[in-house]
Amino acid sequence: MLRKEQNDYLTQTDPGTPMGDLFRCYWMPALLSEELPEPDCPPVRLKLLGERLIAFRDSEGKLGLIDEFCAHRGVSLWFGRNEECGLRCPYHGWKFDVTGQCVDVPSEPKESGYAQKIKLKSYPLIEKGGVLWTYMGPPEKQPPEPEYEFCTVPLNQTFMTKRIQECNWLQAMEGGIDSSHVSFLHRGDLSNDPLFKGAAGNKYNMQDLSPVFEVVEHDGGLLIGARRNAEDDQYYWRITPWVMPCYTGVPPRGDHPMHGHFWVPIDDHSCWAWSYDYHPTRPLTEGEVAAMKAGKGIHVRYVPGTYRPLANKDNDYLMDRAAQKAGKTFSGIEGIGMQDASLQESMGPICDRTKENLVGTDNGIIMARHRLMRSAKALKEKGVIPPGVDPEHHKVRQAALLLPRDVQYKDGAKEALKAKKGVRQASV
Amino acid sequence: MQSESARVTTAQEARYRIQYPNSKTRAVKIIALDAPSAQIIDELAKQPWSGATFFRALSFSAESTPGRAGEGLSSWLNDLAGRTLDLVGEVASSDFIVVVSAAGEDARAVSVIADACTAHHKTLVALVVPREGATDADVTASMGHLRPFARMLVIAHDADYIAAMLTALRA
Ligand code: FES
Numbered sequence: 056m057l058r059k060e061q062n063d064y065l066t067q068t069d070p071g072t073p074m075g076d077l078f079r080c081y082w083m084p085a086l087l088s089e090e091l092p093e094p095d096c097p098p099v100r101l102k103l104l105g106e107r108l109i110a111f112r113d114s115e116g117k118l119g120l121i122d123e124f125c126a127h128r129g130v131s132l133w134f135g136r137n138e139e140c141g142l143r144c145p146y147h148g149w150k151f152d153v154t155g156q157c158v159d160v161p162s163e164p165k166e167s168g169y170a171q172k173i174k175l176k177s178y179p180l181i182e183k184g185g186v187l188w189t190y191m192g193p194p195e196k197q198p199p200e201p202e203y204e205f206c207t208v209p210l211n212q213t214f215m216t217k218r219i220q221e222c223n224w225l226q227a228m229e230g231g232i233d234s235s236h237v238s239f240l241h242r243g244d245l246s247n248d249p250l251f252k253g254a255a256g257n258k259y260n261m262q263d264l265s266p267v268f269e270v271v272e273h274d275g276g277l278l279i280g281a282r283r284n285a286e287d288d289q290y291y292w293r294i295t296p297w298v299m300p301c302y303t304g305v306p307p308r309g310d311h312p313m314h315g316h317f318w319v320p321i322d323d324h325s326c327w328a329w330s331y332d333y334h335p336t337r338p339l340t341e342g343e344v345a346a347m348k349a350g351k352g353i354h355v356r357y358v359p360g361t362y363r364p365l366a367n368k369d370n371d372y373l374m375d376r377a378a379q380k381a382g383k384t385f386s387g388i389e390g391i392g393m394q395d396a397s398l399q400e401s402m403g404p405i406c407d408r409t410k411e412n413l414v415g416t417d418n419g420i421i422m423a424r425h426r427l428m429r430s431a432k433a434l435k436e437k438g439v440i441p442p443g444v445d446p447e448h449h450k451v452r453q454a455a456l457l458l459p460r461d462v463q464y465k466d467g468a469k470e471a472l473k474a475k476k477g478v479r480q481a482s483v
Numbered sequence: 484m485q486s487e488s489a490r491v492t493t494a495q496e497a498r499y500r501i502q503y504p505n506s507k508t509r510a511v512k513i514i515a516l517d518a519p520s521a522q523i524i525d526e527l528a529k530q531p532w533s534g535a536t537f538f539r540a541l542s543f544s545a546e547s548t549p550g551r552a553g554e555g556l557s558s559w560l561n562d563l564a565g566r567t568l569d570l571v572g573e574v575a576s577s578d579f580i581v582v583v584s585a586a587g588e589d590a591r592a593v594s595v596i597a598d599a600c601t602a603h604h605k606t607l608v609a610l611v612v613p614r615e616g617a618t619d620a621d622v623t624a625s626m627g628h629l630r631p632f633a634r635m636l637v638i639a640h641d642a643d644y645i646a647a648m649l650t651a652l653r654a
């Protein structure tokens with residue numbers, strides 16, 4: 056349970072809010088590279104942390120992320136002409152470069168210097184691992200580039216999608232660290248989904264339905280270990296990393312690519328669910344990429360031409376009561392991504408946590424909230440840089456491994472939990 | 484036509500979530516396993532709680548591990564007023580048990596408490612809290628002691644976490 060003021064504190068990320076300030080300490084995924092494929096391509100509107108922005112790639116390939124609205128009379132620059140190193144407003148022809156600087160006000164003589172006085176707010180936009188990342192905080196505090204492993208491996212080893220989720224970021228992110236729902240909601244997908252099935256470890260999941268949990272802090276966030284009995288005095292461990300504020304990793308299965316998410320606030324009532332899949336040491340196979348594109352694993356199928364899932368609240372998520380009854384799916388919704396999203400959206404735009412009744416095994420969620428609140432407070436009161444900003448904190452891996460029963464995973468899985476170039480993931 | 488899911492998941496509709504309580508107060512018993520964690524618990528107990536009660540394991544030395552000197556489990560808890568209480572009775576009348584251990588301290592008392600929990604089908608949550616000067620090895624040792632008995636084992640970096648957790652659990 057959270058008190059109302061705590062729930063507000065954690066869920067609101069508009070400019071000037073404590074959690075908004077916290078988010079503005081990090082590089083965050085803003086767009087897929089494919090959304091701005093080439094110089095002078097159409098600009099893209101987006102909203103992040105409650106700020107409406109427009110992104111474009113100029114004639115020289117430079118990336119810009121600026122205020123969506125023209126400084127003259129407030130027209131959306133989505134209608135703009137992306138030409139000759141700038142975005143030109145179609146209303147009266149004002150033109151802005153990738154830094155938001157106005158470079159042309161046709162009504163005024165060039166020599167007057169009028170254009171120099173006009174500048175739209177802008178944020179840096181960088182390309183890494185097929186993702187365009189932005190940092191929306193104070194320029195003097197801009198951290199080094201993100202180093203999550205999925206964005207540092209060669210492009211043929213990594214695959215990223217995003218989908219819009221129509222609820223607050225926190226209830227979506229909490230799903231990513233809520234290890235105890237997997238045995239229920241996603242039951243069935245382990246044996247059917249091409250991106251999960253066949254792993255030796257799957258049998259431990261099926262055999263032992265009441266895992267035991269351990270929550271340990273790491274520099275950038277948390278490690279949430281779920282332990283199940285295995286043979287020979289061993290435990291089967293699945294370890295989920297959370298890097299502050301909104302990165303989560305799903306423990307791997309066999310040699311399948313490793314996956315996980317970012318949960319990035321759009322505004323207080325919606326977020327982007329980013330889903331990565333990568334293999335640390337080999338290219339993804341054609342079959343794997345085809346499955347990901349077909350919405351398998353943690354990915355989804357889309358309403359054509361959009362990043363909105365095909366199964367969405369407007370069609371009741373294609374609820375299939377017969378499949379639910381037959382046990383084909385546990386909730387009646389198909390696909391892991393939408394199984395999660397449908398339930399999280401059903402909580403309402405912002406989950407009312409004053410009504411919830413958590414249990415001991417929800418400590419991962421309790422601890423994550425605690426760390427977020429503590430970090431936002433330390434940032435506000437003392438300017439302390441929060442965990443997860445330092446790129447070293449990004450170099451954590453999810454893991455699935457067998458360990459002797461008397462070895463604790465913080466020690467036994469120490470190496471497995473580190474991202475290391477050229478080293479295969481620890482996975483059974 | 485708008486689907487039902489679309490209609491009911493708006494902010495406007497969220498206002499109609501009914502406001503009747505959906506749970507009763509749960510009796511959470513928090514037991515300090517050692518002297519440093521007992522200190523933390525003494526402080527915590529001063530705050531207002533709805534269903535939490537705080538105890539210390541009666542003895543902190545390994546020699547007096549219950550069962551050894553033929554002691555019954557009944558002599559094994561102290562409430563904060565210093566009264567000796569019957570462990571089994573306390574566990575039986577709880578909804579779940581939280582044990583708190585300071586890193587590197589003797590946590591062996593947990594096994595007796597866990598036995599009582601097993602007998603009465605209660606979940607045991609174990610928290611390791613920091614202690615001045617404790618090393619990584621101390622934390623590892625504590626986890627080793629607690630692991631076999633806890634359904635959920637949490638390593639907290641700040642003592643504030645106990646209060647945060649208890650509040651989250653409506654204790
Ligand atoms: S059982 Fe967990 S939300 Fe309903």
Ligand SMILES: [Fe+2]
Nearest residue numbers: 230236241395
């Ligand atoms: Fe899930």
